[in-house]
Amino acid sequence: QSFPQKRxxxxxxxxxxxxxxxxxxxxxxxxxxxxxxxxxxxFLIIDGQPxxxxxxxxxxxxxxPDATCKAQTRYNSRLIKCVCNxxxxxxxxxxxxxxxxxxxxYSYSVEENPPSLDDxxxxxxxxxxxxxxxxxxxxxxxLQQIVGLGHFAxxxxxxxxxxxxxxxxxxxxxxxxxxxxxxxYELPLMKHAGIVNFLGSGRKPDGDSWHIVLQFAECGSLHYxxxxxxxxxxxxxxxxxxLSQGISYLHSDLxxxxxxxPPVAHRDFSSSNVLVRADGTCALCDFGxxxxxxxxxxxxxxxxxxxxxxxxxxxxxxxxxPPEILEGSVNLxxxxxxxxxxxxxxxxxxWEIWMRCSDLFEGDIAPQHLLPxxxxxxxxxxxxxxxxxxxxxxxxxxxxxxxxxLPQGSVLQELLTDCWDCDPDARLTAQCVVDxxxxxxxxxxx
Ligand SMILES: Nc1ncnc2c1ncn2[C@@H]1O[C@H](COP(=O)(O)OP(=O)(O)OP(=O)(O)O)[C@@H](O)[C@H]1O
Numbered sequence: 338q339s340f341p342q343k344r345x346x347x348x349x350x351x352x353x354x355x356x357x358x359x360x361x362x363x364x365x366x367x368x369x370x371x372x373x374x375x376x377x378x379x380f381l382i383i384d385g386q387p388x389x390x391x392x393x394x395x396x397x398x399x400x401x402p403d404a405t406c407k408a409q410t411r412y413n414s415r416l417i418k419c420v421c422n423x424x425x426x427x428x429x430x431x432x433x434x435x436x437x438x439x440x441x442x443y444s445y446s447v448e449e450n451p452p453s454l455d456d457x458x459x460x461x462x463x464x465x466x467x468x469x470x471x472x473x474x475x476x477x478x479x480l481q482q483i484v485g486l487g488h489f490a491x492x493x494x495x496x497x498x499x500x501x502x503x504x505x506x507x508x509x510x511x512x513x514x515x516x517x518x519x520x521x522y523e524l525p526l527m528k529h530a531g532i533v534n535f536l537g538s539g540r541k542p543d544g545d546s547w548h549i550v551l552q553f554a555e556c557g558s559l560h561y562x563x564x565x566x567x568x569x570x571x572x573x574x575x576x577x578x579x580l581s582q583g584i585s586y587l588h589s590d591l592x593x594x595x596x597x598x599p600p601v602a603h604r605d606f607s608s609s610n611v612l613v614r615a616d617g618t619c620a621l622c623d624f625g626x627x628x629x630x631x632x633x634x635x636x637x638x639x640x641x642x643x644x645x646x647x648x649x650x651x652x653x654x655x656x657x658x659p660p661e662i663l664e665g666s667v668n669l670x671x672x673x674x675x676x677x678x679x680x681x682x683x684x685x686x687x688w689e690i691w692m693r694c695s696d697l698f699e700g701d702i703a704p705q706h707l708l709p710x711x712x713x714x715x716x717x718x719x720x721x722x723x724x725x726x727x728x729x730x731x732x733x734x735x736x737x738x739x740x741x742x743l744p745q746g747s748v749l750q751e752l753l754t755d756c757w758d759c760d761p762d763a764r765l766t767a768q769c770v771v772d773x774x775x776x777x778x779x780x781x782x783x
Contacts, residue, residue, distance in 0.1 A: 343369045346376030347392040347428035356729050357393035367425070370394035375401035378419045378427035380408075381721060387417060390721070391729065392427050395420060408432040409665065418665060473497070473537035473550050478504055484557065487609075489514045489625055494553060501553040502536060506546050514625040515547040521624035522549070526591050526598035531583020533612055533620040554612030554620060559686070562613045563693045563706040570696035570745075572617055577687050578774050579618040580611060584683055585767035587621060588676050590630075600630045602675030605653045606682035608689050608708070626653055630672045656709055656718050657682040660728040660759050663720070677761035683770065684756030685709040688734050691749060697740060709734045733757050745777055 343361075348368035350357055357377075361370040370376075375395040380387035387408075395401070399420070406419035406427050419430050478497045485492035489511045493504045507515040515538075521527070522535035534552035541548070556562050559576070568576065584603065591598040603610075603621065610623040653662070659681035661674065688709060695701040713732070714722045726732050736753060740746035752773050755765050765773070 343371075344374045344376065344394065344422070345369055345424045346394045347378070347425050348394075349389055349392040351391070351725075356731065357391060357396065360394040360396050368394050372396065373398045373401075374422055375399055375420050376406075376422070376425070376427035378406050378421075378430055379724075380417050380419075380430055380432070382417065387430050387432050406430045473539040473548070475539040475541055475548050478502070478548075478550065480504060487623070490549075495550075497536070497550060503533075503551045503553045505549040505551065507548075509545050509547070512547055515549065517627070518623070518625045519549060521601055521627050521629065524598055524601070524629065525596045526593060529583065529586045530618060531579055531586050531621060533622040551622065552620075554622075555615040556613035558609045559611040559613055559619060559689075560608035560706075560708075563608065563689055567693050567695045567703045568690070570694055573690050573694040573696075574774065574778060575617050576613070576619055576690050578771065578778075579620075580686060580690075581683065581767055581770040581774055583611075583619060583621040584679055585771050588679070588767050600676070602628045602630065602672070603679050603682075604628055604675055605657075606679050606686070607654045607657045608686055609654070611686065628672070628675055630675075653678075655720060655723060657685055658723070659757075659761065660731070661761055663724050664728045674761055676767075677764050680756050680764045680767060680770070681761075683767065684753050685734065687749075687756070687770075688736075688753055697743065697746075697749075698737070699739065728759075731759050748773065748777055 346361075346368050348357075348363055348366055357368075360372065361368040371394070373395045375398070376393070377395045378392050379390040381390045382388075401420040401422045403419070403421045404423045404426060406421045406429055408417040408419055408430055417430065417432060419427060421427060478495045480493045480495045482494050483491055484494045484503065490505045490507045493506060495502050495504045497504075505518075519538050522538075528534065533554065536550040536552065538550065539548045540546070559580075584606065587601045587603060589598070590600045601624070603624065603626075605623060605626040606621075610621070612620045612622050614620060659678045662678055689706070691697055693703050693706055695703045697703070708716075710718055710723065710726065713734075714726060733753075736750050740749060743749075752765075752770065755763070756770065758764050
């Protein structure tokens with residue numbers, strides 16, 4: 338009886354990313370694969386050259402059609418990966434800076450491969466309704482003070498028709514991001530308590546800036562709020578519920594009469610992109626990186642559509658990126674994976690909120706606000722440290738041990754672990770998070 342030869346792969350790990358040690362028997366620089374015929378290699382680009390970050394057998398059986406180690410698309414041009422199917426093939430990577438630059442441009446656009454003509458025609462066929470909002474005459478707005486400085490825009494507090502508003506001002510060079518964000522706000526049925534109310538948009542007569550006018554959120558961003566306030570249990574639950582209801586609504590595919598709201602993936606969900614109103618409810622904002630999914634009946638599948646993609650390899654905030662996006666294994670043709678990425682970020686936001694809830698800490702003293710992974714990886718995380726910690730080591734923000742003893746502790750713990758699971762398919766849907774939070778309301782009103 339003959340047994341198939343086990344694959345041998347070059348092996349090199351660091352103590353920080355030693356998860357792959359379990360993928361097979363290690364004998365010095367060689368590993369005999371237990372579960373797969375595929376070798377993997379991760380390389381960091383240092384001074385323009387690939388340097389080994391990790392070499393090993395793959396953890397599970399996956400497709401690896403290449404015989405040699407060819408550089409695959411990555412998050413940006415600083416980390417590359419290959420998967421291949423011959424003995425020790427992962428020890429040498431085929432890589433050129435030019436090919437990498439070209440591929441990186443596409444790596445975080447919606448299509449994993451450069452779009453074909455067919456894709457374009459399908460996108461046109463599947464374009465969907467928008468609600469035409471009357472343009473706002475920018476001259477009617479009185480800008481009062483700056484309340485936020487983002488990557489793309491400056492946010493002002495202002496006055497419009499006697500009401501306090503927020504005005505997001507994009508310089509002309511970010512017109513594409515402005516258009517993408519406006520397109521999401523202008524979708525039908527976008528008015529919802531969990532989403533900041535869009536009042537209109539306009540352009541300065543001299544054409545040097547584009548404006549989005551929004552309801553003003555008195556308490557600023559969730560990040561700002563948590564830095565400055567602790568909460569009690571019921572208040573934290575209100576923040577979490579409104580937040581999950583907002584993302585659940587954004588993800589929903591709604592048909593009301595003849596009007597259709599397609600699902601939207603946020604793709605840059607972070608505590609800076611959630612606002613807090615005076616009544617303690619959250620509202621989602623900042624849809625500049627979002628993707629609208631359109632169902633193409635001709636194709637029988639969901640099609641992603643994004644105005645803002647070309648030329649933007651890096652979408653979203655690094656710290657909140659799910660492991661599959663950090664690692665680059667996500668198939669961006671599968672639009673649902675974008676929603677699953679939002680759920681991972683939602684878990685980090687729930688964790689941030691609960692870590693500031695005094696009722697969940699002894700002596701009612703909650704620790705000062707920390708961003709996810711801030712205590713483990715510092716205030717300025719790098720891609721390499723996150724890939725290692727979140728993907729290779731499969732670690733998440735730590736859940737306080739004593740929560741196990743609290744009446745709601747096990748539910749909180751399960752909810753977080755079910756939302757930040759390394760397997761995107763295992764994560765809860767946003768509606769399921771809303772339902773679980775609802776059950777917490779009845780079980781633990783302290
Ligand atoms: N409607 C609003 N009411 C009050 N403050 C707001 C409002 N909209 C935005 N802000 C403030 O401005 C900040 C930046 O807003 P926003 O995230 O929309 O801008 P951006 O340029 O897209 O930022 P990013 O760097 O996340 O891409 C928010 O974190 C918040 O503090």
